[in-house]
Amino acid sequence: MRWCPSSVLHLLRCVRSRSCTRRGKSSLPLWIREIWAYILLLVQSLCFNSLTDSDVVFDSVFEPVFWTVDYVTRWFGKVFVCLVVILTSSILAIVYLILLPMVIDTYSTAWIAWHLIYGHWNLVMIVFHYYKSAVTAPGCPPTVKNDSPFVAVCKKCIMPKPARTHHCGICNRCILKMDHHCPWLNNCVGHFNHRYFFSFCLVMAMGCVYCSISGRYLFLDAYNAIETKYQTPAPHYTFKEKFINKCIIYMWVLTSTVAVALGALTFWHAVLISRGETSIEKHINSKETKRLAKRGRVYKNPFNYGRLNNWKVFLGVEKRSHWLTRVLLPSGHLPLCDGLTWDSLPFKKELMPV
Structure with a gap:
């Protein structure tokens, strides 16, 4: 500062x-x-x-430029949320109205059961985690003085802030364990909704991969059908057939593109979680590592509890059954920490691996 x-x-x-003083004259x-x-x-x-x-x-x-970018991003956040809802709804409409009847008519009973169970589990997880990550407040430092330790003073809010807290210019407030501001959520990703955000990215990427792999042959058939009909027009190629083929192509291209982009983003966040750091802390820790390396010292991330323990803290896993009830199923449980203090592991030591 x-x-x-x-x-x-x-x-x-x-x-x-x-x-x-010049107000009266101007x-x-x-x-x-x-x-x-x-x-x-x-x-x-x-x-x-x-x-x-x-x-x-x-x-x-560049403060005016930063202010303009923050204002535009804040306004476009609602547009991005609507875009996510519209694109996801369009894929669901194609799946239920076009692909599902094909699956029922052509697949065996076992494959039909698999697609229905996995597909609807994936859908429930996507809807639940996107809604929770968008509406859950990421968490802010208390405005009144308490016993929580503070490590710095925010130069924007002119208020003390605890460890891992950073100021978001778009939200115009300090965020506990801030990772980044996500315009696709129109919300900051912080301490209380970081798990929802990562889970949404993971299950959405899984859903896109599922649609891409399951519909690859349908995509090839639809693409070849359109190419053939364009080269040699046939009177029996109706508007309905053309519309169905274009919908299948649209679904496959969109889900494949999102699977690659979102899959890479999910993998990057998984690496950060394994290291016990956020996107912002990644840059801070890199600078500290280089700074101390010049002095012949090694920087150690104070919030890294080990790979498995980092995932337990992030996912809120306190016992083995939580891997099912809190990870594989929708769960609205709170994080193990309060976001203000990070001195020790927020779970019992006997749960740590030997």
Whole structure:
């Protein structure tokens, strides 16, 4: 932190007071005067004290750009959520109206039972985890002073924050164990919804892989049928057949693309979880590792409890039955930690592997 919070607030009051004294003489709208006062504050902050460096100058100059990006992302979050719902609903409509009748007519009873059981389990998991990750608050530090330890002061909120807490410019608040702001959820991914987010990514990727593999032959048949009919038009190639073939192609292309992209993202988050770190902490820990390596020292992540224990903490697994009730089935249980303290393992030591 480069500036003293009280000094910055004093400077902002001075700029606003000078703007207010001219309010009676100026005919400009209030929002223009506020923007102008903010720009003056940014310019004055460039030479505010002797501790100014390139990072401070960069943050000050590009602050309007950051604000614009945050505002646009905040507004487009609702559009992205609607897009997820529309695309997922379109795939479900194709599966139920086109693919399911084909499966019932052509597959054996055992295969039909497998597709019905797995497909509906996958669907329930997708809907549950997406809803929970979108509506569950990620968690914020308390606004009143308590006994929780704080490690820093947020330069945006001017409030103390505990370990693993970072400020989200889009949500305009500090988030406990913040991973990132996800526009597809229109929500931050933090301490209380991180598990929902990862589970949604995992089951959605699994569902897309399932649709891609199950429909690969239908896709080839539909593609070849369209190509053949375009080259040699036939009077019996009805609009319904053409529509069905295009729907199958659309489903296969969309699910295959999402499977690759979302599968890579899910794998990356799985690696981070195994290391006991978030996306933000990945960059912080990398910098600390390089900084200490120059001094001949080794950096150790204080929140890494071991690969298996990291997954237990993340998934909220306290006993063996929880792998079924809390992982393989929809579960709304809270994390084992409160997100404020991370001093020790949040479960009994006898549950740790020998």
